[in-house]
Amino acid sequence: MRATALHTDLYQLTMIAGYLAGGIENHRATFELFIRRLPPHRSFVIAAGLDTALDFIESLRFTEEDVRWIEAIPALRRASPAFFGYLRQFRFTGDVWAVAEGTPFFPYEPLIRVTAPLAEAQLLETALLAIVNFQTSIASKAARIVGASGGRPVMEFGARRAHGVEAALYAARASHVGGCDSTSFVEAGREFGIPLSGTMAHSWVLAAGSELEAFQSYVDNFGEHSVLLLDTYDTVAAANLVVAAGLRPPAVRLDSGDFLELSRQVRAIFDAAGLKSTRILISGDLDENRIRDLIAAGAPIDAFGVGTALTTSEDAPALGGVYKLVQLQEGKRVRDVMKRSTGKATWPGRKQVFRVIEEDKAACDVIALDDEAGHGRPLLEQVVSGGARVVPRQTLAAIRARARDLIAELPEPLRHLEAEASYPVLVSSRLDQLRGQTQV
Amino acid sequence: MRATALHTDLYQLTMIAGYLAGGIENHRATFELFIRRLPPHRSFVIAAGLDTALDFIESLRFTEEDVRWIEAIPALRRASPAFFGYLRQFRFTGDVWAVAEGTPFFPYEPLIRVTAPLAEAQLLETALLAIVNFQTSIASKAARIVGASGGRPVMEFGARRAHGVEAALYAARASHVGGCDSTSFVEAGREFGIPLSGTMAHSWVLAAGSELEAFQSYVDNFGEHSVLLLDTYDTVAAANLVVAAGLRPPAVRLDSGDFLELSRQVRAIFDAAGLKSTRILISGDLDENRIRDLIAAGAPIDAFGVGTALTTSEDAPALGGVYKLVQLQEGKRVRDVMKRSTGKATWPGRKQVFRVIEEDKAACDVIALDDEAGHGRPLLEQVVSGGARVVPRQTLAAIRARARDLIAELPEPLRHLEAEASYPVLVSSRLDQLRGQTQV
Numbered sequence: 001m002r003a004t005a006l007h008t009d010l011y012q013l014t015m016i017a018g019y020l021a022g023g024i025e026n027h028r029a030t031f032e033l034f035i036r037r038l039p040p041h042r043s044f045v046i047a048a049g050l051d052t053a054l055d056f057i058e059s060l061r062f063t064e065e066d067v068r069w070i071e072a073i074p075a076l077r078r079a080s081p082a083f084f085g086y087l088r089q090f091r092f093t094g095d096v097w098a099v100a101e102g103t104p105f106f107p108y109e110p111l112i113r114v115t116a117p118l119a120e121a122q123l124l125e126t127a128l129l130a131i132v133n134f135q136t137s138i139a140s141k142a143a144r145i146v147g148a149s150g151g152r153p154v155m156e157f158g159a160r161r162a163h164g165v166e167a168a169l170y171a172a173r174a175s176h177v178g179g180c181d182s183t184s185f186v187e188a189g190r191e192f193g194i195p196l197s198g199t200m201a202h203s204w205v206l207a208a209g210s211e212l213e214a215f216q217s218y219v220d221n222f223g224e225h226s227v228l229l230l231d232t233y234d235t236v237a238a239a240n241l242v243v244a245a246g247l248r249p250p251a252v253r254l255d256s257g258d259f260l261e262l263s264r265q266v267r268a269i270f271d272a273a274g275l276k277s278t279r280i281l282i283s284g285d286l287d288e289n290r291i292r293d294l295i296a297a298g299a300p301i302d303a304f305g306v307g308t309a310l311t312t313s314e315d316a317p318a319l320g321g322v323y324k325l326v327q328l329q330e331g332k333r334v335r336d337v338m339k340r341s342t343g344k345a346t347w348p349g350r351k352q353v354f355r356v357i358e359e360d361k362a363a364c365d366v367i368a369l370d371d372e373a374g375h376g377r378p379l380l381e382q383v384v385s386g387g388a389r390v391v392p393r394q395t396l397a398a399i400r401a402r403a404r405d406l407i408a409e410l411p412e413p414l415r416h417l418e419a420e421a422s423y424p425v426l427v428s429s430r431l432d433q434l435r436g437q438t439q440v
Numbered sequence: 441m442r443a444t445a446l447h448t449d450l451y452q453l454t455m456i457a458g459y460l461a462g463g464i465e466n467h468r469a470t471f472e473l474f475i476r477r478l479p480p481h482r483s484f485v486i487a488a489g490l491d492t493a494l495d496f497i498e499s500l501r502f503t504e505e506d507v508r509w510i511e512a513i514p515a516l517r518r519a520s521p522a523f524f525g526y527l528r529q530f531r532f533t534g535d536v537w538a539v540a541e542g543t544p545f546f547p548y549e550p551l552i553r554v555t556a557p558l559a560e561a562q563l564l565e566t567a568l569l570a571i572v573n574f575q576t577s578i579a580s581k582a583a584r585i586v587g588a589s590g591g592r593p594v595m596e597f598g599a600r601r602a603h604g605v606e607a608a609l610y611a612a613r614a615s616h617v618g619g620c621d622s623t624s625f626v627e628a629g630r631e632f633g634i635p636l637s638g639t640m641a642h643s644w645v646l647a648a649g650s651e652l653e654a655f656q657s658y659v660d661n662f663g664e665h666s667v668l669l670l671d672t673y674d675t676v677a678a679a680n681l682v683v684a685a686g687l688r689p690p691a692v693r694l695d696s697g698d699f700l701e702l703s704r705q706v707r708a709i710f711d712a713a714g715l716k717s718t719r720i721l722i723s724g725d726l727d728e729n730r731i732r733d734l735i736a737a738g739a740p741i742d743a744f745g746v747g748t749a750l751t752t753s754e755d756a757p758a759l760g761g762v763y764k765l766v767q768l769q770e771g772k773r774v775r776d777v778m779k780r781s782t783g784k785a786t787w788p789g790r791k792q793v794f795r796v797i798e799e800d801k802a803a804c805d806v807i808a809l810d811d812e813a814g815h816g817r818p819l820l821e822q823v824v825s826g827g828a829r830v831v832p833r834q835t836l837a838a839i840r841a842r843a844r845d846l847i848a849e850l851p852e853p854l855r856h857l858e859a860e861a862s863y864p865v866l867v868s869s870r871l872d873q874l875r876g877q878t879q880v
Contacts, residue, residue, distance in 0.1 A: 312758045
């Protein structure tokens, strides 16, 4: 399930045909991917999806079947044979710089910078944005949920509400980047090595002759992996049933009702019966706010299964990342460019982002031109040179650890669930001057 | 890009292992897929994704590599050899009944009903829900946007904000079901035959020597397919430039600013210059409410390009469809089952939905047992028998036409953008009795 050449918007193809007709397809272009504003309630977002995006960039080719199909598109029927020949031999030969996955970042900071022949850089746009916008949304939501959970494990359970099965897979990946401990989605375990977790479904209880039989046979079959689902009929009655039957499941799951009240009742029943090590998991319409409230109220809950709100980033399901041309080079002539559209203006020139660290904490970021130095720790590093990766593929565990460490490095108020604080992002004086000078 | 056997939640596999251990894997089970409530502002939702789901069901197999991988999952290490043998020979052999794609439906109405050996029906859950929840969300959102557009064409432009490239593909499909005219996503044109549309990007204008050059060369290259993007620097100045250069583009696109004011100014400039047939398209953060407001204000806009709000169903990005066991049959013994969980109770028994038509309008629906008749037009039809499709694959154009016709058949207030009216859904007295009788 990898993005392919036709996973693109039609206008990328028509523009490439036009660049070829105008003889500018090989002018060296730099595009930057960035967001214009933070989603609601967020004080930062977490970069994710880069590794997936690089797989796409490295493998990007048009098959003969693709090209034949493009030849039949009405808007392209008049395109020159040179255009179709170009597609047939296409491969990405450019350079890519990127912020490492798991890094918190802010509006107007380039997250990915592509320098390549104009037509090649243009073709990346649609899939690159779809991949990075999505995974960044989900990793950022996961970081909120994990932050609210105060160290209790968070399991990603949302595949059934994801935007299709591929979205389920990459939502699991991005959730792990953002700090979730495990996923229920089996393919994500295989593809990315994420620990799998699972409990039982209501159908197990309904299919058994009785609730007691359902519990007993599950424990017989799955021993230390048993998580008994208590809410099919009545949660408290089911907890009493577990105790009366002498079962000692490692964990139970509550999936409906008043979690504060029910978790207290179930805990009391289990504690009175000596089941002190039986953990209580909850699931069902959870998000970071409900989790925070339950913990603040002292609910005796040991772990959270989070689905819909996480897997769709339900309160902010789209990240508005854009990919904009910032510089063109023709021979020795370098031209920095920018849009001036109302509300959608851009910053010209090839840029770098520096994070200024003071006493082990992030103090501010500086967006500067890429040949500036000395502002702090540079965030963009080269990941592709001449079309090939130049950095080793990182494990998801390493990316997750980076996210954890770099979130901890941010000023504490940025981790509050409401966006009460904003992080200072400065622009270097040279970049500011360039913007002033950049003409149509 | 088809869902596979590992696109599932871990507990589906552990439960199958448990069903085998208990010898109940072949008890004949009926599961029903339904929603419990309408998303905010919606008075109905549009069934979509069935064809995609049937492709998954028919092709569902475990490869040897899949099985080897499952053998290493900790929770399944103790599973019997019979379980792994079962996976190796797995294919779906059951029956599926479904509401035709493009049909409006309501809470608690079974949209898909699966009757199959228990373990087979169980395995479908995760992917079936991910596919159908997502496409139904998007088709329903598209119907709102198309309804608000009052007959003006709507182009789906949202791939870059979709939840990955597969989501972009199926969002384009579902948007077309819901009434959109075209998509910018090339693969959706190839895979589903949806008409493609595209304009030009800001990078085209920025890359050219000047805005005038950009426009001129685009018209030279693309003739009657040219849509000139006016807002890179200043929309009104660009419209004047088009006129001064004597260009006669078939259409222009505005992508930022005050669309009401700008569309009026651009229209006036073009009309004064005799470009009466040049159409004005707009795009940029559009949704059904903004479109309705622009049309109500008399904005001279000919077509709408809608992205993020449509492709992610931004105001309601998840549909809470569930898949619940309603009946089990062991030999001649039939047992109807239901959950009684707080706020999540279900209706027992194998059901059918009837739509009562009065004077060519939908008057109400009746949820009844599947062997009842005479309530009206039955909505569920058999689509799979013994694991194989028994209905011909429908064209997307036919599905789109059905959606248009069946939305028109609904009471008019249901088509308002605010959920001001609710459609009557009744329960047959036999179903109501069965619920009363159904015990644990």
